[in-house]
Amino acid sequence: MKDMLTIALPKGKLFEDAIPLLQEAGLCTKNLSEDSRKLVIRHEKERLNYIICRPTDIPTFVEYGAADIGIVGKDTIVEQDKDIMELVDLKFGHCRFVVALPETAAKKGRDLTQFNHRRVATKFPKVAESFFAEKGMQVEIIKLHGNIELAPAVGLADMIIDIVSSGRTLKENNLVAVEDIFHATARLIANRVSYRLKHQRIQPVVERIRSLVKDREVTY
Amino acid sequence: MAKERNLLQIPAGMRDLLPGDARNKRILENKWTDLFTTWGYQEVITPTVEYMDALAVDTGEEIRDDRMFQFFDRQGRILALRPEMTTPIARVVATRLKKSQFPLRLHYAANVFRYDDPQAGRQREIFQAGVELIGAPGPLADAEVIALAVEALRQSGLEDFQISLGQIEVFNGLMEELPLSDEQKSKVRSLVAKKDFVSLEEMLAKEGLNDSQAELLLKLPTLHGGREVLVQALPLAVNERARQGLNNLRQVYDALRTYGVEDYVALDLGVLRGFDYYTGIVFEGYTVGLGFPICGGGRYDGLLGQVGFDCPATGFAIGLDRVLLALSRSREPEPVPVPDMLIGGDNTEKIIAVAGRLRQEGRSVEIDVLGREEAELKAYAALRGIEEVVLYRKGGDDPAEA
Numbered sequence: 001m002k003d004m005l006t007i008a009l010p011k012g013k014l015f016e017d018a019i020p021l022l023q024e025a026g027l028c029t030k031n032l033s034e035d036s037r038k039l040v041i042r043h044e045k046e047r048l049n050y051i052i053c054r055p056t057d058i059p060t061f062v063e064y065g066a067a068d069i070g071i072v073g074k075d076t077i078v079e080q081d082k083d084i085m086e087l088v089d090l091k092f093g094h095c096r097f098v099v100a101l102p103e104t105a106a107k108k109g110r111d112l113t114q115f116n117h118r119r120v121a122t123k124f125p126k127v128a129e130s131f132f133a134e135k136g137m138q139v140e141i142i143k144l145h146g147n148i149e150l151a152p153a154v155g156l157a158d159m160i161i162d163i164v165s166s167g168r169t170l171k172e173n174n175l176v177a178v179e180d181i182f183h184a185t186a187r188l189i190a191n192r193v194s195y196r197l198k199h200q201r202i203q204p205v206v207e208r209i210r211s212l213v214k215d216r217e218v219t220y
Numbered sequence: 221m222a223k224e225r226n227l228l229q230i231p232a233g234m235r236d237l238l239p240g241d242a243r244n245k246r247i248l249e250n251k252w253t254d255l256f257t258t259w260g261y262q263e264v265i266t267p268t269v270e271y272m273d274a275l276a277v278d279t280g281e282e283i284r285d286d287r288m289f290q291f292f293d294r295q296g297r298i299l300a301l302r303p304e305m306t307t308p309i310a311r312v313v314a315t316r317l318k319k320s321q322f323p324l325r326l327h328y329a330a331n332v333f334r335y336d337d338p339q340a341g342r343q344r345e346i347f348q349a350g351v352e353l354i355g356a357p358g359p360l361a362d363a364e365v366i367a368l369a370v371e372a373l374r375q376s377g378l379e380d381f382q383i384s385l386g387q388i389e390v391f392n393g394l395m396e397e398l399p400l401s402d403e404q405k406s407k408v409r410s411l412v413a414k415k416d417f418v419s420l421e422e423m424l425a426k427e428g429l430n431d432s433q434a435e436l437l438l439k440l441p442t443l444h445g446g447r448e449v450l451v452q453a454l455p456l457a458v459n460e461r462a463r464q465g466l467n468n469l470r471q472v473y474d475a476l477r478t479y480g481v482e483d484y485v486a487l488d489l490g491v492l493r494g495f496d497y498y499t500g501i502v503f504e505g506y507t508v509g510l511g512f513p514i515c516g517g518g519r520y521d522g523l524l525g526q527v528g529f530d531c532p533a534t535g536f537a538i539g540l541d542r543v544l545l546a547l548s549r550s551r552e553p554e555p556v557p558v559p560d561m562l563i564g565g566d567n568t569e570k571i572i573a574v575a576g577r578l579r580q581e582g583r584s585v586e587i588d589v590l591g592r593e594e595a596e597l598k599a600y601a602a603l604r605g606i607e608e609v610v611l612y613r614k615g616g617d618d619p620a621e622a
Binding site: 002062063064065066074083084085086087088089187191192193194196197199203 | 414421490509
């Protein structure tokens with residue numbers, strides 16, 4: 001069992017970037033397709049398993065050791081506070097966390113402190129909490145599960161904290177990013193026990209991936 | 221209504237152990253108690269509830285006040301359920317045992333409580349067994365407790381486990397050399413503790429550390445393996461502190477080879493836990509298929525000083541629940557044992573006498589207390605899996621054996 005490596009891969013936009021990287025790192029990526037209904041792909045000969053799951057579940061699979069290593073966005077990691085090892089910045093899947101205001105409000109002034117005690121809608125309550133705490137602001141955080149940009153339009157919230165990659169969604173909903181909180185990219189993570197017990201197996205993979213992405217620029 | 225519902229519930233993170241689990245736990249506890257005794261360790265039992273102040277000493281598990289179960293006594297003093305056993309034992313040693321002959325070898329098996337969100341391997345009531353070797357500096361003391369941890373895990377029936385052995389002073393020595401402020405250093409420690417090596421790398425680059433300094437620190441968690449690690453780690457001996465740490469690691473490892481347990485031990489300078497608590501050797505135990513450690517320990521020469529009795533110490537704690545969990549995954553559940561015999565009938569004097577005699581011989585005997593007839597009794601015995609049924613009737617001569 002010690003020589004079996006299980007890798008958790010996220011469905012969605014990170015998947016396409018992850019596959020060529022794994023391939024370049026010398027791992028068998030045969031039959032890996034997001035469209036396939038198979039969620040577990042086994043390569044018995046190579047002693048390699050893949051689990052394909054929702055991005056938000058990747059840290060959980062890795063924390064419990066159901067997967068030894070995984071690829072997941074930093075945006076997912078920061079919100080979860082899981083006990084995992086974060087090993088390599090893979091430099092793809094870039095997005096930024098921003099605070100965005102309705103255009104009309106932003107025109108009057110972009111000073112966030114005017115928004116003390118107001119409501120902020122977000123998928124990322126932990127990020128929002130620590131951001132405003134650092135600013136010394138108290139806000140009411142409203143946790144939503146999707147379409148955050150809708151909240152200001154219907155009066156549910158005065159501002160939002162969300163991740164943006166191109167910024168198009170914000171624009172379409174008459175929102176303006178007024179402050180960057182931080183940038184996130186995809187990360188290679190590992191279970192802390194697997195990293196030790198399967199060190200001979202994991203470390204070479206980590207080293208290859210690290211050297212492959214070392215000189216890459218983050219693609220915005 | 222709410223009150224009625226609570227009658228049948230237990231709080232989150234607490235568990236009932238039913239006969240099978242309770243038995244497995246008891247067997248393991250007894251095995252370890254016997255083992256620790258043969259190594260010269262004596263058991264101590266400390267109270268489940270103590271004053272908050274006595275427990276709020278910084279320990280390796282990073283247990284803060286907000287992770288303890290707390291309540292008040294009637295004088296308004298804050299009490300807490302113990303979150304681990306090393307601090308209570310340190311208190312006992314610093315007070316009631318301080319006149320004993322040292323080194324002192326103590327062991328325990330106890331439940332501890334943490335107000336964590338129940339998650340990966342974390343219940344709120346945890347069973348731990350462990351030892352503390354107090355009053356002995358030096359590599360032989362560390363090697364003894366590690367060899368004992370290996371033996372305890374081996375005797376538990378776990379087949380595939382590993383102890384990863386590190387030395388916190390190598391890291392501390394490296395940190396001394398870094399041109400960082402105290403605040404930045406504490407940030408580095410917190411990133412290392414969180415195992416967020418990406419942010420660590422970013423931070424070190426941003427703080428303008430030269431490549432070789434940053435590289436040494438980032439190389440630390442990748443140094444893993446057998447004796448060759450000691451050679452690979454030579455560049456880390458940047459000052460006296462780090463050099464002594466490495467030297468100590470080598471001595472402990474050599475002693476472990478003498479104990480013959482090196483196959484279970486990997487050197488791993490990435491084992492970095494409890495910075496404010498451990499002062500030398502640190503180790504964690506892992507088993508295949510369980511994503512979190514099954515045991516942990518190390519040298520904590522500073523803790524007893526905090527309770528007014530400056531004295532070196534080393535020890536470990538094993539998570540009994542975690543070992544049981546790993547065992548339950550790797551082997552078929554054993555059937556819960558049933559009594560050897562069921563005795564029924566209406567000749568109560570005879571029944572009690574016979575049962576008493578058999579029990580003294582070590583047989584497990586159940587007496588029917590419901591006055592059941594033979595057919596009913598046999599049906600019940602068959603359901604329970606009790607093989608032998610005997611009836612004694614008033615005025616009857618021979619027992620009607622089933």
